Amino acid sequence: MEVILASRSPRRLYLLQAAGLAVEVRPSHIDETPLAHETVADTVQRLCREKALACQTDGKTPVIAADTLVAIHGEALGQPTDLQHAKQMLTQLSGHTHQVLTAVCVRLGDQIQSDCIQTSVTFRNISSDEIDTYLAHNDILDKAGSYAIQGGAASFIQAIDGPLDNVIGLPVSTTLHMIAQMKDKL
Structure with missing residues (x-):
């Protein structure tokens, strides 16, 4: 099956x-600035929907858009602006459980479906030296929360509750289910 991915994420691809x-x-390409008083779930859902709607399509090929944010104590941690900001984020996540929220939106013709999946991730305590080593050897500036679970950050994980692919950036089974439901309605 052919699909259009409204994202440049190599992980989603x-x-x-x-x-x-x-x-x-x-x-x-949309403005991804969170709106005032918007929850993390509201933000990712709005952004993925806007991405799906902004994508040009023939109406016959499913468009898939997604947005992922890491949240701790209800506060969104987007992509770091630089390595110092990344270190600050990883220090904040160290020894704590946080949530990874990925909203996915599928658009087929005039039909639009979306869902928001949450996975809880618990980091063990991570030393400052470990964070520095991780940042020196991993490209993290395009990663929500400053880490890639499928890379060097796997060693930080103490527990995961929810889909792993959601943390990587796209809940695949949810996405495929939405496409199937939409195709059945055509």
């Missing part, structure tokens, strides 16, 4: 290709 989909990448 990989997950969709690994699920057997032929993927055309067409990133949507």
Whole structure:
């Protein structure tokens, strides 16, 4: 099956290709600034929907858009602005449980479906030296919360409650289910 991915995320592309989909990448460029008084879940849901709607399509190919944020104590941790900001985020996550929220939106013709999946991730206590080493050897500036669970940050994980692919950036089974439901309605 062919789909359009409204994202430049190599992780989302990989997950969709690994699920057997032929993927055309067409990133949507929108303002991703959170709105005042918006919850983390509200933000990711709004952003993924805006990305799906901004993507040009023939109406016959499913468009998949997603947005992921890391949240701790209800506060969103987006992508770090620099390595110092990344260290600050990882220090904040050290020894704590946080949530990874990924909203996915599928658009097919005039149909739009979206869902928001949450995974809880618990980090063990991470030393300052470990954080410095991780940041020196991993590209994290495009990662929510400053880490990639599928990379070097796997050693920080004490526990996960929820789908792993959600933390990577796309809940694949949820996405495939939405596409199937929409195709059934055509």
